[in-house]
Amino acid sequence: xxxxxxxxxxxxxxxxxxxxxxxxxxxxxxxxxxxxxxxxxxxxxxxxxxxxxxxxxxxxxxxxxxxxxxxxxxxxxxxxxxxxxxxxxxxxxxxxxxxxxxxxxxxxxxxxxxxxxxxxxxxxxxxxxxxxxxxxxxxxxxxxxxxxxxxxxxxxxxxxxxxxxxxxxxxxxxxxxxxxxxxxxxxxxxxxxxxxxxxxxxxxxxxxxxxxxxxxxxxxxxxxxxxxxxxxxxxxxxxxxxxxxxxxxxxxxxxxxxxxxxxxxxxxxxxxxxxxxxxxxxxxxxxxxxxxxxxxxxxxxxxxxxxxxxxxxxxxxxxxxxxxxxxxxxxxxxxxxxxxxxxxxxxxxxxxxxxxxxxxxxxxxxxxxxxxxxxxxxxxxxxxxxxxxxxxxxxxxxxxxxxxxxxxxxx
Numbered sequence: 001x002x003x004x005x006x007x008x009x010x011x012x013x014x015x016x017x018x019x020x021x022x023x024x025x026x027x028x029x030x031x032x033x034x035x036x037x038x039x040x041x042x043x044x045x046x047x048x049x050x051x052x053x054x055x056x057x058x059x060x061x062x063x064x065x066x067x068x069x070x071x072x073x074x075x076x077x078x079x080x081x082x083x084x085x086x087x088x089x090x091x092x093x094x095x096x097x098x099x100x101x102x103x104x105x106x107x108x109x110x111x112x113x114x115x116x117x118x119x120x121x122x123x124x125x126x127x128x129x130x131x132x133x134x135x136x137x138x139x140x141x142x143x144x145x146x147x148x149x150x151x152x153x154x155x156x157x158x159x160x161x162x163x164x165x166x167x168x169x170x171x172x173x174x175x176x177x178x179x180x181x182x183x184x185x186x187x188x189x190x191x192x193x194x195x196x197x198x199x200x201x202x203x204x205x206x207x208x209x210x211x212x213x214x215x216x217x218x219x220x221x222x223x224x225x226x227x228x229x230x231x232x233x234x235x236x237x238x239x240x241x242x243x244x245x246x247x248x249x250x251x252x253x254x255x256x257x258x259x260x261x262x263x264x265x266x267x268x269x270x271x272x273x274x275x276x277x278x279x280x281x282x283x284x285x286x287x288x289x290x291x292x293x294x295x296x297x298x299x300x301x302x303x304x305x306x307x308x309x310x311x312x313x314x315x316x317x318x319x320x321x322x323x324x325x326x327x328x329x330x331x332x333x334x335x336x337x338x339x340x341x342x343x344x345x346x347x348x349x350x351x352x353x354x355x356x357x358x359x360x361x362x363x364x365x366x367x368x369x370x371x372x373x374x375x376x377x378x379x380x381x382x383x384x385x386x387x388x389x390x391x392x393x394x395x396x397x398x399x400x401x402x403x404x405x406x407x408x409x410x411x
Contacts, residue, residue, distance in 0.1 A: 035074070042072040045159040049168065053175055062179040066151050069185075073148060076156040079192045080163070085353050090297045090322050091344035097137060097326035103333035106132050109141045110334055116225040120213065124233035125243030131229050133330035134236075134317065138200040145198050145222070146191040150174050154194045154203075170194050173203035182210070182219045189222075197221030199232045209235040239316040240309055246287050247314060247328040248295070248307035250341055252279045260386050260396035262294040262304070273306060281341045297321055299399025303342035351400050356381075359400055362408035363388060 050063050110117060110132045121128040132141075139145035151174055158167035174194070178185060190196035194203065201210060201221055210219035213230035220227045254277030270286045273294065280286050289308035296304055305325070314324040329339060351359065353375035360373035363384040368391075370384030382398035388408070389396045 039072050042070075042156070042159050046070050046155055049155070049158065049171065053172055056172060058172070058175045059179060062175055065185050066175055066178055067155075070155055071149075071152045072159065073152050073156045073192075076148065076153050076192045077160050080157060080160070087350045087352065087356070089344075089346075089348070089350045090325070091302075091346060092350075093322045094326055094329065094340075097322075098329045098333060098339070102136055102140075103330065105141055106136050106330060106334040107336075109135070113225050113229070116213075117229050119226065120229035120233040123213075123230065124237040124241075126233040126236045126241050127331065127335075129331040129335040130236070130247070130314075130327065131232050132334050133327045134232055134314075135199055135228070136330060136334075137323065137327055139198045142198045142228075145189075145200065146195070147189050148192055149185065150188045150190050150194050150196055150203065151178075151185060153190070153192055157194070167194075170203045173207050177203055177206055181217075182206075183222065187222055198228045201231065201235075205235065206231075209238060235317060236313050239313040241313040242309050245289070245308060245310055247310045247324075247331070248292075248305050249284060249287050250281045251286070251294070251304050251306045252281055252342075253294070253304050254278070258396070259296065259300045260390070260398075262296040262397065264293050264295075267291045267293050270306065278306065282338075295321065295325070296397050296399070297325055298345055298348075299397040299401075300395040301345040301348070303340050303344065348401055351402065351405065355402075355405055356400065359405045359408060360384070362405070366408060 046067050050058075050067055053063060054060070106129075110128060114128075117128040117131055120126070120131060135141055151171070154167050154171040154174055158164050158171055171194075174188070177183060178188065188196065191200065195201065196203065196206065198221060206219070206221065209231055210221060211227060211230040211234050212219045213226035214220075214224050216224070218224075218227075219231065221231050251273075257277065268291075270289045270292055273292060274286055278286070278294070286306060287308060289306065292306050292308045294304060295307050295311075296302065311324055311328065314327050315321070317327075318324070333339065356377065357373045357375040360370045360375070360381055363370040363381070364373070366388065368384040368388045369380065371378065371380030377400065381400075385400060385404065386396040386398045388404070389398070392407070
């Protein structure tokens with residue numbers, strides 16, 4: 001996975017009722033009891049969950065195959081609780097995600113699996129380079145899609161309790177997949193958060209969008225390239241992908257552009273943006289969008305992009321602007337296109353989580369509401385920054401910097 005669990009906005013099956021044992025289990029894990037006691041509590045949680053799954057229509061044989069060898073995985077809890085102190089700039093992220101090596105590898109993979117990828121593209125209207133780019137982002141073209149049993153990962157998360165309702169819903173979906181015969185338990189592996197296969201579908205996403213493209217009666221996103229590509233294309237198509245349109249394009253902004261208008265909620269046609277002085281880079285033309293937004297992933301000092309509905313479709317796969325931009329640029333490279341023309345403001349360091357917390361608190365104290373401080377950039381924080389920037393006569397790009405933090409902290 002890139003920055004977030006894939007397709008978090010996909011439909012999720014209703015979670016089974018919470019089992020009383022869960023609260024006790026979570027406390028035991030929190031208090032650091034012995035592994036043996038934790039495993040005993042985990043076994044009780046699994047037994048209680050199996051009872052609710054049985055009531056939801058899961059057969060006894062499926063429950064036996066799923067839970068007879070179920071294991072508590074401490075590493076899953078550790079990874080779920082880990083919150084990185086240091087954040088990453090978009091250009092550092094893109095340096096890795098859209099490296100020359102990954103672009104070259106993507107071209108090789110597109111040539112190697114051209115029949116499977118092109119068939120999925122033709123069927124669902126999603127370009128082959130985009131499908132290959134998502135494959136590259138999610139599992140490095142199938143080289144690393146996780147090795148943790150999905151049943152164990154989701155049962156561990158449900159037992160631990162921090163995200164119990166979500167984990168129970170995904171676990172029930174995973175049991176339905178087992179029951180359908182699409183995959184056996186041993187091969188149903190993925191990430192610590194339960195995302196599965198070469199393009200990292202959550203179990204609920206699999207139930208909603210996975211496709212049997214090779215006609216063998218199973219939807220296999222682990223080992224069947226026709227199924228992998230068709231399932232990914234089906235997700236994007238149903239997420240609103242518009243055939244024949246690009247994801248977006250790099251642009252140049254006029255000197256008097258109001259950077260506060262570079263916001264996902266400010267959408268208009270390409271013609272309307274052009275009337276405001278927005279221009280394409282190099283000799284390209286602006287994409288013909290009816291509903292486009294200006295994106296400034298590094299603020300006013302970095303590159304600018306005009307993004308349309310297909311960019312938003314990628315966001316539904318993974319709700320991270322950096323991820324969606326990486327997919328678009330990687331697809332562009334795989335297709336033989338150029339990279340970003342404008343320079344990134346590499347002299348600007350990323351704010352740490354602690355610094356973002358301090359910035360959010362200072363904005364609130366100064367009367368520029370940014371929501372409850374949590375050390376994570378979101379729409380409320382970005383709007384609070386914009387209001388503060390406007391009060392100083394600065395470009396209102398909503399981008400957090402050390403300089404802005406230092407100004408806010410001055411008495």
